[in-house]
Amino acid sequence: MTPRLPAAFLGAPLAHRALHDVTDGRPENSRAAIRAAIKHGYGIEIDVQLSADNQAMVFHDYALDRLAHGTGPVRVVPAGTLSETPLKGGDEGIPILTEVLTLVAGQVPLLIEIKDQDGAMGDAIGPLEQATADALQGYAGPVALMSFNPHSVARMGELCPDIPRGIVTSSYKAADWPLNDETRDHLRTIPDFDRVGASFISHEITDLDRPRVADLKAKGANILCWTVKSPEQEAQARQVAQNITFEGYLAPHPG
Structure with missing residues (x-):
């Protein structure tokens, strides 16, 4: 049977890359942003990328340059070095997923996006999915998994059959996605659900x-939907979506 999202994921809004705000020392996907989301009672959406030694790192981009005081691909750097690589706008390094799971500890829902490691939404995947599954062993809080890459979602179903899984979906405009036309046309119709x-x-x-x-x-x-950036957008999104992923403002709690 396909596992369903716990009710908690349809309640409190989900803070996109946690409740980040670099003007307050809370970079994207940082421990500080995660603590802030927990304090405000929000669910949390995070991203994971793979380190050189096959650890799941909580980080959005494929390269270090935009978000951290480093350069080049994340996946060629060992986890220990990444942990000591400071995030821009904060005073801490890149967290390992196991650290984040310990920090969240079931206090709020946690939505984990597994970033595509194939590069073209293909089936050259596996190590990041395995690292994520390994980290989640024994985790008892409300958690769900998702990816733009349907192959990754299918793999997580094999590795973590009891954890709800979903697909991150998009209009796949050519200007936003460096994929071939066939792939974008395929993904746009969400045929793999x-x-x-x-x-x-x-x-x-x-x-x-x-x-x-x-x-x-x-x-x-x-x-669910991504990414709501204002109360006006939220009102529009909630006409369709049962919950939102938000950033840039404090989304109100329902009820």
């Missing part, structure tokens, strides 16, 4: 009126 055992999608906010989204919702899929 049932095949990978997904129970939810997290869809691009500007594309929520897509008929396929309405079709999945009508069939019982949970609909």
Whole structure:
């Protein structure tokens, strides 16, 4: 049976890359941003990338340059070095997923996005999925997994069959995605939802009126969305989405 999202994921809004704000010393996906999200009672969305020694690192980009005081690909650097590589706008290094799981400790829902390691949404995956599954062994809090790459979602179903999984979905505009036309056209229609055992999608906010989204919702899929950046956007998104991933403001709690 396909595992469903716990009710907690449809309640408190989800802080995108945790409750980050570099003006307050809280970089994206940092421990400080995670602590702030917990303090405010928000769910948390984080990203994981792979280190050179096959550890799941909580970090969004494929390269260090934008977010950390380093340069080059994350995946060629060992976890210990990444942990000591300071995040820009904060006073800490890049966290390992196991550290974040210990920090969150089931206090709020945790949504983990596994970044595509194939480079073209293909099936050259595996080590990051395994590292994520290893880190999650024994974790008892509300947690869910998702990826843009359906192959990754399917692999997590094999490794963590009891953890809810979903697909991050998009309009896949050519200007935003350096993929070939065939791949973008395929992913845009979300054809892999049932095949990978997904129970939810997290869809691009500007594309929520897509008929396929309405079709999945009508069939019982949970609909999340990314990324809401204002109360006005939130009001629009909630006409379709059951919960939001947000940044840049303090989203109100429902009820």
